[in-house]
Amino acid sequence: MTQTVPDDTGLLEQAAARVDAAVAAANKLEPTAQTVATELKHAIEAFHKLALNTIVRRLKQDPHGKAILFELVEDPAVYALLLMHGIVRADPVTRARRVLDNARPYMQSHGGDAELVDVRDGVAYVRLHGSCNGCSLSAFTLRKHVEEALLREVPEMTRLEVVTDQATPAILRAEAQEMPAVEKGWVRGPAVTEVPPGQMVSITTERGSVLIVNFANRLSAYRNACAHQGRPLNDGILDPITGTLTCRWHGFCFDLQSGECLTAPQAQLEPFPLRVVDGIIWVRPQ
Numbered sequence: 001m002t003q004t005v006p007d008d009t010g011l012l013e014q015a016a017a018r019v020d021a022a023v024a025a026a027n028k029l030e031p032t033a034q035t036v037a038t039e040l041k042h043a044i045e046a047f048h049k050l051a052l053n054t055i056v057r058r059l060k061q062d063p064h065g066k067a068i069l070f071e072l073v074e075d076p077a078v079y080a081l082l083l084m085h086g087i088v089r090a091d092p093v094t095r096a097r098r099v100l101d102n103a104r105p106y107m108q109s110h111g112g113d114a115e116l117v118d119v120r121d122g123v124a125y126v127r128l129h130g131s132c133n134g135c136s137l138s139a140f141t142l143r144k145h146v147e148e149a150l151l152r153e154v155p156e157m158t159r160l161e162v163v164t165d166q167a168t169p170a171i172l173r174a175e176a177q178e179m180p181a182v183e184k185g186w187v188r189g190p191a192v193t194e195v196p197p198g199q200m201v202s203i204t205t206e207r208g209s210v211l212i213v214n215f216a217n218r219l220s221a222y223r224n225a226c227a228h229q230g231r232p233l234n235d236g237i238l239d240p241i242t243g244t245l246t247c248r249w250h251g252f253c254f255d256l257q258s259g260e261c262l263t264a265p266q267a268q269l270e271p272f273p274l275r276v277v278d279g280i281i282w283v284r285p286q
């Protein structure tokens with residue numbers, strides 16, 4: 001018997017909006033009432049955190065409980081709650097962006113700036129601007145500041161690579177020695193020019209919908225189905241800076257190059273072979 005998982009997205013949004021509205025209203029209270037409201041909020045949060053920590057600790061002690069916990073973390077409301085209390089951590093890309101945001105005032109006060117271009121295999125690729133660029137002592141100091149903050153706050157990252165201001169496009173995947181044959185399951189897709197960098201298109205095939213994405217001139221094809229609940233991803237949010245695609249339904253975030261889910265590490269998009277022949281994209285859905 002199959003069981004339908006209830007879609008609580010609307011309820012989650014309503015609950016979040018209710019909290020936001022209450023916080024905004026509390027901020028408008030006169031100072032004494034505002035202090036009381038803030039203390040009440042902090043007291044309730046501390047109480048919840050204490051109880052949640054106990055629940056998570058106990059679940060982790062039991063293999064079955066651990067499995068349930070991993071399942072629960074995939075629920076967006078549970079994930080948001082645990083994230084809010086610091087019991088789970090945001091994905092490395094989100095944390096890396098936060099580190100750069102925090103370092104930005106310092107960099108800008110020295111005439112520099114930095115942006116996250118990509119995160120791959122534990123390496124953060126960062127493009128530097130202004131006084132962060134070059135080989136002066138101040139550029140070296142600013143780079144060191146960014147690197148130390150990144151490696152400290154995002155221990156999954158082992159190295160920072162500086163990308164030059166003039167990005168050089170990567171070569172498109174072009175395994176064109178052998179013509180993709182329809183009888184071998186290849187499906188003709190759009191022209192390369194129809195999928196410019198930072199864009200994605202979905203095509204319908206006999207084996208279902210296929211998503212073709214172009215991140216920094218690297219093309220990839222995936223089944224157009226989120227690894228969470230199989231919803232289509234073609235209306236997701238593609239971030240050309242971090243090379244991630246975020247599902248609109250419950251916010252699962254995927255690395256565009258590997259298909260790896262950054263929200264729930266055990267989840268993964270299903271990749272398909274892709275070729276470019278004479279400017280035309282071919283995919284082979286399984």
Ligand code: FES
Pocket residue numbers: 226227228229230231247248249250251252
């Ligand atoms: S279907 Fe739930 S996050 Fe995509």
